[in-house]
Amino acid sequence: MNDVENVKAIKGGEFLIRETAAESIFIPEEWDEEQLMIAETCTNFIAQQVAPNLNRIDAQEEGLMAHLMDEAGALGLLGISVPETYGGFGKDFKTSMLVTEKLGAGNSFSVAFSAHSGIGTLPILYYGNDAQKQKYIPKLASGEWKGAYCLTEPSSGSDANSGKARAKLTEDGKHYLITGQKMWITNAGFADVFTVFAKIDNDENLSAFIVEKGFEGITLNTEEHKMGIKGSSTRQVFFNDCKVPVENLLSERQNGFKIAVNILNIGRMKLGGGTVGASKEVISMAVKYANEREQFGRAISKYGAIRHKLAQQAILTYAAEAAVYRASQNMEEATELLMESGLDETKAKLKGTEQFAIEAAIIKVHASEVLDYVVDEGVQIYGGMGYSAEAPMERAYRDSRINRIFEGTNEINRMLTVDMMLKRAMKGELDLMGPAQKVAGELMSIPDFSAGGEEGLFTKEKKYIANFKKAILMVAGAAVQKLMTQLGKEQEVLMNLADMLIELYVSESLQLRVEKLVGLRGEDSCKEQLDMMRVYINDAAEKIARSGKEALNSFAEGDEKRMMMMGLKRYTKTEDVNTTQARRNIAAKLIAENKYCF
Amino acid sequence: MKILVCISQVPDTSTKVILKDNNTAIESAGVTYIINPYDEWYGLIRAIELKESGVASEIDLVIVGYANTEPVIRKALALGGDKAIRIDADSNDPYLTAVYIADYAGSMNYDLILCGKESIDYNNGTVGSMIAELLDMDYIGFATELKTEGNTAIVKREIEGGEETDSCNFPLVISCQKGVAEARIPNMRGIMAARTRPLDIVTPAGIECVSSILSYELPPAKAGVKLVDPADMDHLVELLHSEAKVI
Numbered sequence: 001m002n003d004v005e006n007v008k009a010i011k012g013g014e015f016l017i018r019e020t021a022a023e024s025i026f027i028p029e030e031w032d033e034e035q036l037m038i039a040e041t042c043t044n045f046i047a048q049q050v051a052p053n054l055n056r057i058d059a060q061e062e063g064l065m066a067h068l069m070d071e072a073g074a075l076g077l078l079g080i081s082v083p084e085t086y087g088g089f090g091k092d093f094k095t096s097m098l099v100t101e102k103l104g105a106g107n108s109f110s111v112a113f114s115a116h117s118g119i120g121t122l123p124i125l126y127y128g129n130d131a132q133k134q135k136y137i138p139k140l141a142s143g144e145w146k147g148a149y150c151l152t153e154p155s156s157g158s159d160a161n162s163g164k165a166r167a168k169l170t171e172d173g174k175h176y177l178i179t180g181q182k183m184w185i186t187n188a189g190f191a192d193v194f195t196v197f198a199k200i201d202n203d204e205n206l207s208a209f210i211v212e213k214g215f216e217g218i219t220l221n222t223e224e225h226k227m228g229i230k231g232s233s234t235r236q237v238f239f240n241d242c243k244v245p246v247e248n249l250l251s252e253r254q255n256g257f258k259i260a261v262n263i264l265n266i267g268r269m270k271l272g273g274g275t276v277g278a279s280k281e282v283i284s285m286a287v288k289y290a291n292e293r294e295q296f297g298r299a300i301s302k303y304g305a306i307r308h309k310l311a312q313q314a315i316l317t318y319a320a321e322a323a324v325y326r327a328s329q330n331m332e333e334a335t336e337l338l339m340e341s342g343l344d345e346t347k348a349k350l351k352g353t354e355q356f357a358i359e360a361a362i363i364k365v366h367a368s369e370v371l372d373y374v375v376d377e378g379v380q381i382y383g384g385m386g387y388s389a390e391a392p393m394e395r396a397y398r399d400s401r402i403n404r405i406f407e408g409t410n411e412i413n414r415m416l417t418v419d420m421m422l423k424r425a426m427k428g429e430l431d432l433m434g435p436a437q438k439v440a441g442e443l444m445s446i447p448d449f450s451a452g453g454e455e456g457l458f459t460k461e462k463k464y465i466a467n468f469k470k471a472i473l474m475v476a477g478a479a480v481q482k483l484m485t486q487l488g489k490e491q492e493v494l495m496n497l498a499d500m501l502i503e504l505y506v507s508e509s510l511q512l513r514v515e516k517l518v519g520l521r522g523e524d525s526c527k528e529q530l531d532m533m534r535v536y537i538n539d540a541a542e543k544i545a546r547s548g549k550e551a552l553n554s555f556a557e558g559d560e561k562r563m564m565m566m567g568l569k570r571y572t573k574t575e576d577v578n579t580t581q582a583r584r585n586i587a588a589k590l591i592a593e594n595k596y597c598f
Numbered sequence: 599m600k601i602l603v604c605i606s607q608v609p610d611t612s613t614k615v616i617l618k619d620n621n622t623a624i625e626s627a628g629v630t631y632i633i634n635p636y637d638e639w640y641g642l643i644r645a646i647e648l649k650e651s652g653v654a655s656e657i658d659l660v661i662v663g664y665a666n667t668e669p670v671i672r673k674a675l676a677l678g679g680d681k682a683i684r685i686d687a688d689s690n691d692p693y694l695t696a697v698y699i700a701d702y703a704g705s706m707n708y709d710l711i712l713c714g715k716e717s718i719d720y721n722n723g724t725v726g727s728m729i730a731e732l733l734d735m736d737y738i739g740f741a742t743e744l745k746t747e748g749n750t751a752i753v754k755r756e757i758e759g760g761e762e763t764d765s766c767n768f769p770l771v772i773s774c775q776k777g778v779a780e781a782r783i784p785n786m787r788g789i790m791a792a793r794t795r796p797l798d799i800v801t802p803a804g805i806e807c808v809s810s811i812l813s814y815e816l817p818p819a820k821a822g823v824k825l826v827d828p829a830d831m832d833h834l835v836e837l838l839h840s841e842a843k844v845i
Binding site: 034 | 787
């Protein structure tokens with residue numbers, strides 16, 4: 001675990017057992033001129049076309065959302081990562097993530113955008129044959145046609161493969177007739193192309209079909225009344241013997257569930273980017289309000305209670321962003337390696353994404369919970385005005401909430417995080433046993449109190465993170481040993497382990513980001529970022545300790561438990577940090593800049 | 599028609615101006631630069647519209663500045679323009695800037711030279727008219743509308759208390775302001791093309807600078823705002839009379 005391996009592609013999930021070199025990760029401070037220009041185009045689009053129209057969008061004014069999608073299409077924003085041969089711009093995954101992040105500040109519009117360019121376009125792009133791609137992708141990339149994705153049914157949400165929608169071949173063998181009811185279909189109201197999941201005859205697994213709006217047998221229900229993202233079209237779609245040409249079967253029969261899962265992996269990562277973008281926007285609003293609003297004769301940004309909130313919003317957002325782009329880069333590198341080994345681009349992209357499914361789930365959970373924290377404190381900073389629909393914070397608060405539910409609920413994603421990690425260990429893809437046994441051995445030995453050489457700027461934090469890994473390996477190892485096949489049913493323990501993994505991944509991503517940044521800009525220019533790292537890791541240690549303790553208390557006992565509790569204490573021990581002063585420093589910078597500025 | 603659009607780089611409108619070196623220089627560290635809005639929103643976009651409608655055949659962009667102005671000129675190229683010329687010199691002095699641009703443009707046979715009515719940093723508003731004088735071209739300043747009819751430009755411009763419509767044959771220099779065109783957002787195609795469009799670097803004409811800046815001064819801090827109850831107009835009148843002394 002001590003070998004820093006600066007090899008190109010770290011494998012998905014390996015962050016638990018391997019150290020990563022700061023130079024090997026991508027950090028957002030490295031965007032090039034062209035990427036910054038693309039980001040500015042997105043920001044200007046939101047500021048000029050979306051933000052002034054949010055009330056009209058939320059009222060679902062006829063044709064407005066489709067018009068905004070057309071405008072985004074004209075700017076080229078719907079085809080960022082679509083290859084140039086299919087009318088897109090062939091940009092890498094990070095750049096499309098940057099676009100998702102910047103458009104993430106667009107409330108309901110960002111949902112329409114993400115659904116169209118993600119689940120609406122990618123199934124055809126990644127799994128379609130050339131004829132299907134030629135027919136649909138250029139129109140989706142330009143925005144001429146809008147896409148939607150029909151997976152969820154009234155009785156099958158998280159358990160997606162249990163759907164009741166059925167497809168049967170017509171006697172002449174030329175069409176499938178799809179019958180079923182799909183629910184929570186984003187963009188349904190104006191979509192031209194639907195990717196629909198249904199089981200053919202009595203198949204065990206889903207198949208996927210490309211269905212055009214004009215095919216016979218499609219009926220749309222009225223718009224759902226939702227808590228937030230009110231401007232996003234969400235309807236039920238009914239298929240009643242909907243006649244779909246056989247050439248519109250996507251990929252192979254029964255491959256639908258795999259398509260659904262793989263597209264969700266990308267969607268989860270993208271959701272992370274989008275929520276980071278929304279968080280930044282909300283922080284900027286909160287800082288501006290705090291600087292303008294006066295109470296007791298001073299701007300409320302002068303008060304410590306408010307400064308604490310502003311700083312905490314920024315710390316969490318900066319950390320989430322570090323994780324999003326670290327994983328995006330990893331996925332891209334894995335894809336490149338797979339292409340070098342002879343896989344075609346589409347297959348390499350899918351496999352590369354699948355490799356980082358653990359990280360995608362972690363990012364989805366963390367970033368959506370960060371946004372919920374940010375909007376919650378945003379409302380609080382706005383005080384009474386935060387509760388008023390006249391001010392923008394009320395909408396941000398409502399719109400944020402869905403992110404913890406769609407693209408797999410955060411509970412499902414937490415379970416997946418642990419499940420995928422353990423499955424990979426069992427398959428021999430990830431050597432968790434070796435490092436776990438090493439930790440178990442270390443537990444029995446006397447702790448090493450010797451001073452470990454010269455202390456650098458990141459020595460302590462690196463040590464803490466290495467210890468977090470030991471804490472997780474110890475608790476997870478014991479859970480597997482004690483609960484064995486029952487572990488899958490002990491969902492509370494899975495949640496504890498997932499929370500520990502999330503805190504580890506984000507802490508490490510943040511530490512590596514700040515280390516790389518200091519290398520680029522020098523320590524003096526990164527004071528607030530160093531403070532963010534110290535506060536985050538300090539808090540992460542406490543969270544990891546708490547989750548570990550809860551898990552151990554649930555299944556361990558006797559001397560063994562006592563020994564592991566002592567180990568947990570040792571592995572989550574950190575030196576005192578004056579987090580109050582650190583947060584004050586971070587807040588001071590935000591307040592001076594009058595916006596999110598990191 | 600061949601058009602030259604003059605572009606300058608200015609600090610973002612939200613920049614906090616910090617003076618340094620005993621108030622003889624402005625701190626540039628931490629400043630975000632943008633294309634001067636009058637050059638971008640009006641001059642450049644109108645030139646692009648003229649090309650899109652088939653009136654113009656070629657658009658060149660020119661900037662006076664060092665290598666650090668290149669991101670801004672590439673952003674201008676992302677909006678439109680066939681090539682860019684960077685005259686490798688400082689652009690703080692309007693006369694020098696005009697001389698450099700005129701020196702370059704003199705032999706290039708431009709039919710129309712467009713610039714913003716002023717740059718939002720030093721606000722001199724004189725470069726366009728000086729270029730016209732140096733090149734012996736006609737000049738119309740502060741245009742709010744620019745149309746063409748054959749070899750003639752029909753230009754509306756603001757005058758004191760009203761509006762004037764001029765017609766003038768090309769070649770011509772026009773400085774532009776609000777009304778000439780609408781702002782645009784660079785699209786992906788333009789952004790990707792910007793990299794491949796030529797950016798020539800030109801050595802400035804050798805000329806001595808005749809002016810120098812002695813010092814800068816920040817405007818006085820804004821005084822606090824007094825809120826008056828709408829029901830108490832007498833109080834407002836009293837304040838305007840006794841404190842503001844305007845009535």
